Amino acid sequence: MGELYNRLASDIRFVESLKACINCGTCTAICPAAEFYAYDPRVVATTVQTQDDEKIRELLGSDVIWYCGECMSCKTRCPRGNAPGLLIMALRGLSQDLGYFTESEKGRQQLAVKRIIGDQILSSGYCVRPDIVDPALHPEQGPVWEWEHKNLGPVLDKLGANYNGDGAGALRKISDSDLDELKRIFEITGGKERYDNIEAFSKLKADEMGLEFGTDTTSDYVQHIYTANNQKHNHE
Amino acid sequence: MKLEGKRLIWQEYQKEIADDHYFYARSCIRQTFFPGAEAVFVKILKEELGKDIHDEKHHTSCTGIGYHSDVVPFDTTMTVVARQFALMTEAGYENYAASCVTSFGLYTEILDTWHHFPETEAKIREFLFKATGREFNKPKNLAHASDIVYKFRHQIAGKAKYKLVDKDTGEPLKVVEHIGCHYSKMFPHKGIGGAEYPYVLSGMIEAWGGEVIDYPERRHCCGFGFRQYLVQANRGFSLSCSKKKFDSMEPYEPDMIITNCPGCPMFLDRWQYALSEMEGKTYGKGKNGIPVFTYEEVAGLIMGYDPWEIGLQVHQVPAEPLLEKIGIPYDPDRKFKGKNGEDLGMPESPSYLKFYADK
Numbered sequence: 001m002g003e004l005y006n007r008l009a010s011d012i013r014f015v016e017s018l019k020a021c022i023n024c025g026t027c028t029a030i031c032p033a034a035e036f037y038a039y040d041p042r043v044v045a046t047t048v049q050t051q052d053d054e055k056i057r058e059l060l061g062s063d064v065i066w067y068c069g070e071c072m073s074c075k076t077r078c079p080r081g082n083a084p085g086l087l088i089m090a091l092r093g094l095s096q097d098l099g100y101f102t103e104s105e106k107g108r109q110q111l112a113v114k115r116i117i118g119d120q121i122l123s124s125g126y127c128v129r130p131d132i133v134d135p136a137l138h139p140e141q142g143p144v145w146e147w148e149h150k151n152l153g154p155v156l157d158k159l160g161a162n163y164n165g166d167g168a169g170a171l172r173k174i175s176d177s178d179l180d181e182l183k184r185i186f187e188i189t190g191g192k193e194r195y196d197n198i199e200a201f202s203k204l205k206a207d208e209m210g211l212e213f214g215t216d217t218t219s220d221y222v223q224h225i226y227t228a229n230n231q232k233h234n235h236e
Numbered sequence: 237m238k239l240e241g242k243r244l245i246w247q248e249y250q251k252e253i254a255d256d257h258y259f260y261a262r263s264c265i266r267q268t269f270f271p272g273a274e275a276v277f278v279k280i281l282k283e284e285l286g287k288d289i290h291d292e293k294h295h296t297s298c299t300g301i302g303y304h305s306d307v308v309p310f311d312t313t314m315t316v317v318a319r320q321f322a323l324m325t326e327a328g329y330e331n332y333a334a335s336c337v338t339s340f341g342l343y344t345e346i347l348d349t350w351h352h353f354p355e356t357e358a359k360i361r362e363f364l365f366k367a368t369g370r371e372f373n374k375p376k377n378l379a380h381a382s383d384i385v386y387k388f389r390h391q392i393a394g395k396a397k398y399k400l401v402d403k404d405t406g407e408p409l410k411v412v413e414h415i416g417c418h419y420s421k422m423f424p425h426k427g428i429g430g431a432e433y434p435y436v437l438s439g440m441i442e443a444w445g446g447e448v449i450d451y452p453e454r455r456h457c458c459g460f461g462f463r464q465y466l467v468q469a470n471r472g473f474s475l476s477c478s479k480k481k482f483d484s485m486e487p488y489e490p491d492m493i494i495t496n497c498p499g500c501p502m503f504l505d506r507w508q509y510a511l512s513e514m515e516g517k518t519y520g521k522g523k524n525g526i527p528v529f530t531y532e533e534v535a536g537l538i539m540g541y542d543p544w545e546i547g548l549q550v551h552q553v554p555a556e557p558l559l560e561k562i563g564i565p566y567d568p569d570r571k572f573k574g575k576n577g578e579d580l581g582m583p584e585s586p587s588y589l590k591f592y593a594d595k
Binding site: 011012013016032033035036037066068069070071072073075076083089092093096106109110112113114116117118121125126127128129130133137139140141142143144145146147148150151154155156157158159160161166167168169170171172174175178179181182184185186187188189190191194195198225226227228229 | 312
């Protein structure tokens with residue numbers, strides 16, 4: 001039993017997710033990601049069960065652990081009550097703690113997720129807000145969204161929201177004191193450390209790739225990881 | 237499987253839903269894309285059913301999308317959720333009502349984790365107190381907002397002006413119900429009807445006069461997949477999941493789709509547009525697409541609320557064919573106007589999907 005396995009086993013999601021997988025493949029049969037990507041959650045469970053650190057190290061630096069959509073359909077159907085989706089969450093956490101996520105194209109995307117969603121949580125108190133869903137970056141949102149985005153104030157007012165307003169209601173402004181509490185929670189519980197790790201390891205990779213790192217989503221590195229697709233992720 | 241068999245399974249998965257006095261936690265995605273749905277929920281509970289619902293101004297995101305895209309660690313998310321519970325406790329409430337399915341799944345996961353690992357709960361209590369000075373009681377009752385509408389579905393039907401019925405033929409509308417994955421796939425006993433045959437939306441559809449379509453990919457994910465949509469390079473995953481569902485439901489000729497998760501209606505709506513632009517393919521009759529609704533919007537519609545007051549104009553797939561089939565009146569000229577009739581311009585017409593604004 002190696003050090004990496006021990007670190008995985010200390011994650012409560014790992015404890016909850018893997019009790020002697022019997023390799024039946026039910027998780028792979030139900031998995032939406034396994035249908036789209038060259039991905040097999042059964043193989044992930046089998047690999048981790050070997051407790052072989054060399055194999056686990058390979059997983060942590062691979063694209064494989066980033067294919068899951070965390071729908072947790074696997075949890076419903078597994079005859080052993082296992083949850084490969086939770087196992088994936090433990091693997092992704094460890095990959096980010098140790099910096100291995102920057103070794104794969106899909107793993108590197110974590111900086112984009114951190115800067116889009118992670119930073120939004122701390123700056124606004126929301127994971128998502130209408131102003132950040134830029135129609136130029138989201139053509140799939142369609143012309144009605146483009147119209148709404150141009151007219152956010154009056155449309156949201158008509159629909160009963162309290163957009164950027166004080167007090168309760170949809171899309172209200174979260175007060176500075178509430179945001180301060182959120183920040184303190186992140187500092188005390190490891191959330192800030194996770195964010196800092198993602199930034200620090202990504203910076204090393206950006207330097208290695210010769211791409212401008214920046215501090216927001218417009219940097220060359222973020223734009224690269226946000227759009228890069230080597231077309232090697234799907235079934236042949 | 238025969239319907240009777242499914243009903244037996246549904247009966248095994250019932251849950252207690254509080255009768256009144258709810259602490260309401262809003263959803264980031266529902267507020268962003270369908271804020272009218274949350275307004276309808278609060279209005280129906282307060283004004284139609286006379287219930288007490290607390291709209292808390294201090295609560296934040298539960299961090300659920302950050303947690304499930306793995307940038308936020310579990311300890312952090314658990315402590316943010318503990319803060320929501322502290323706000324509920326301080327406001328004098330015991331019944332937690334979550335608008336978001338991701339949040340509901342997360343609350344369920346956290347309460348289950350604390351049940352099996354009390355030392356983790358103790359650690360999170362310490363974190364919360366250290367960070368905010370707050371303490372909390374766990375909710376006595378945890379419900380998703382759709383559970384509450386399900387509980388009162390017959391009262392809503394009793395007050396409704398319309399039914400999910402074709403006004404010309406008297407036939408029930410054919411309805412696809414789509415349940416957000418995190419509603420019950422992780423903890424089937426926490427959802428009405430469980431994970432395989434969830435009944436939370438089917439119960440509403442039947443009570444309101446419609447007929448539920450049972451199609452092969454009924455339980456398939458809409459394709460959000462968190463990082464799979466958030467990062468542009470991965471969006472083919474999201475689109476493919478939705479397409480699989482549309483292709484599977486198309487032969488049953490659904491009149492509408494109803495969802496209980498905040499993200500699913502956005503994806504099922506927008507990906508129909510994207511597919512129409514990419515392939516010229518539309519899934520409804522006459523290039524209409526299949527209109528997609530939240531359960532709150534449908535409750536509002538049958539209660540007779542104005543379609544443009546509850547937000548149906550911000551859907552890309554037009555609702556008008558369904559409104560006409562049921563016989564719900566609407567003013568096409570007011571669709572894209574502001575609250576007081578001000579001119580806000582007009583969206584562009586899609587290439588294939590029918591556009592009703594210039595009717």
